[in-house]
Amino acid sequence: MLDWLVHGVEWILGTLMVFVHGCIDALGYWGVALLMAIESANVPLPSEMILPYAGYLVQQGQMNIHLAALAGALGCVLGSIPSYWLGYWGGRPWLQKYGKWLLLSEHDVEKAERWTEKFGDWTFFLCRMLPVVRTFISFPAGVFKAPLLPFLALTFVGSLVWSYALVWVGIKFGENLEAFKHIWHKFDAAIAIVLVVLGFWYLWSHTKQFRVKTPVEKTADDA
Numbered sequence: 001m002l003d004w005l006v007h008g009v010e011w012i013l014g015t016l017m018v019f020v021h022g023c024i025d026a027l028g029y030w031g032v033a034l035l036m037a038i039e040s041a042n043v044p045l046p047s048e049m050i051l052p053y054a055g056y057l058v059q060q061g062q063m064n065i066h067l068a069a070l071a072g073a074l075g076c077v078l079g080s081i082p083s084y085w086l087g088y089w090g091g092r093p094w095l096q097k098y099g100k101w102l103l104l105s106e107h108d109v110e111k112a113e114r115w116t117e118k119f120g121d122w123t124f125f126l127c128r129m130l131p132v133v134r135t136f137i138s139f140p141a142g143v144f145k146a147p148l149l150p151f152l153a154l155t156f157v158g159s160l161v162w163s164y165a166l167v168w169v170g171i172k173f174g175e176n177l178e179a180f181k182h183i184w185h186k187f188d189a190a191i192a193i194v195l196v197v198l199g200f201w202y203l204w205s206h207t208k209q210f211r212v213k214t215p216v217e218k219t220a221d222d223a
Contacts, residue, residue: 020049024057029071036075036163041083042136047072051163055170065167072163076128077156080138084151087142095143116141121150128158129165 024031035050054068086094115123124146127137141151 016045016049017053020045021053024050024053029063029067032068032071033075033078036072036159037079039135040076040079040138040159042139044135047134047162047166048131051166052170052173055167055172056174057170058167059171059174065164065171068167069160069163072167073156073160076134076159076163077152080152080155083136083138084142084148087139088145089142091143095139116144116146121146121154124151125154125158128155129162134159134162 020035023035027034032050032054035045036047039045039047039050051068051072054063054072055065057063058065058068115127124137124141127133138155
């Protein structure tokens, strides 16, 4: 069972890595921007897999650290625009009808709204440096009609900081490649279990919101 789990996770990660690496190898900085745009458009393509590879190429002398980070930040901004406008024009009715397909719920919007009430527009800067949250923040920003230009500016700055950090991780990975390979193979079973547990927890915590009906929905069903 454990071997099956490890091989399954390795296959999934391997497939994603082949796609990410192939795109960046073929398109260079444009590939980084494209992949980061996909991630910022509510598609679960982790930037933690995209930017460190760009950092590895920086360490190998095939990319420039500043251009790689800039490409990542610009991609985030471009991918955020359609998600923002979808939230702006579709609003909560669209979210209630189709949000589950993007693992977005009313709870996510309410949480983003509370953050915005507390931190103002700086919420978009902070959220761009947080795993998972950074992927879906654009839609809630559109739902409660955050000013577009400040939203895009803070999205860019926050994404630039995030991009520099992950590119730097990739550079360090390239500098210590042999050591990382040794650690990965030594603990691959534990890593697989942790990834699977985190993945299931994320899916369960998001999908449970679509399985629990509110009192209003229950009344409507009974009627």
